[in-house]
Amino acid sequence: MKIESRLQSAGLRATPKRIAIGGLLFDGCDRHVTADDVSILARESGIRVSLATVYNTLNQFVSAGLMKRITLDTDRTYFDTNVSEHHHLFFEENGVLHDIPGHSIRVEGLPEAPNGAKVRSVEVIVRMTGDKQ
Amino acid sequence: MKIESRLQSAGLRATPKRIAIGGLLFDGCDRHVTADDVSILARESGIRVSLATVYNTLNQFVSAGLMKRITLDTDRTYFDTNVSEHHHLFFEENGVLHDIPGHSIRVEGLPEAPNGAKVRSVEVIVRMTGDKQ
């Protein structure tokens, strides 16, 4: 789908920076990026965009359901273009992150949600050591 | 076990601040605390300790294997007195965290560790909405 339409169906105006950043990220691959990654990626592609705008844009993409925020590490936030239910394999040594498809893992024995509460997500994080990625 | 001996068996000198902070945390209950929680807890108990020392002490406890660091949220680090293998139920609205015993959950279908890599941990995080705790 064209970036512009994708933004619009998600309720976001198709502005130049959103189109540019979206163009870098929504290319069909599953991408795990930090704001800094995007900033560098943009610069390398000749796109001028401030870091603040990168943050704002990524946050808007998350709110609009175009990306997922992943917390693995206190000092950087990963943004994931794969918004389907899935899990993560994280190599702590080098920060490399791989997806584990949601359907390949089964979690059994989850506790019941207390009354009034709802399960928002079940995430499995497999942390690895050793720098093979 | 006495705090002093516990610190010493973990290879830490039994200094006043470590004894004081350890005394607040290692009371047999499973506790999830942030550095700020500990700082407040200490003040309430009449223990004078700087926030820097709270951070240093918690990090030393983690390195010594007396606590576990839990990452759920980019902007605060939780420290857990439960060092056994277990999982977490996290109420995002109010930051409340509950343990799920490791043996009650089974994760099936985990991918193989690539050669040279080793699984350090498998964490399941169940995120809840709704402010029932």
Added chain:
DNA sequence: GTGTTTGCAAAGTGTTTGCAATTTA
């Protein structure tokens, strides 16, 4: 006595925000 610990203030890092200028519908 020697090396570790502690507190303070300062530095550091990743992220958000206020505001003026610009752009979009």
Added chain:
DNA sequence: TAAATTGCAAACACTTTGCAAACAC
């Protein structure tokens, strides 16, 4: 033209660090 977006710099929150004084062994 009214409302949203963008960039910049400043603000922010959490965490770590450098250094001098105090302390443990």
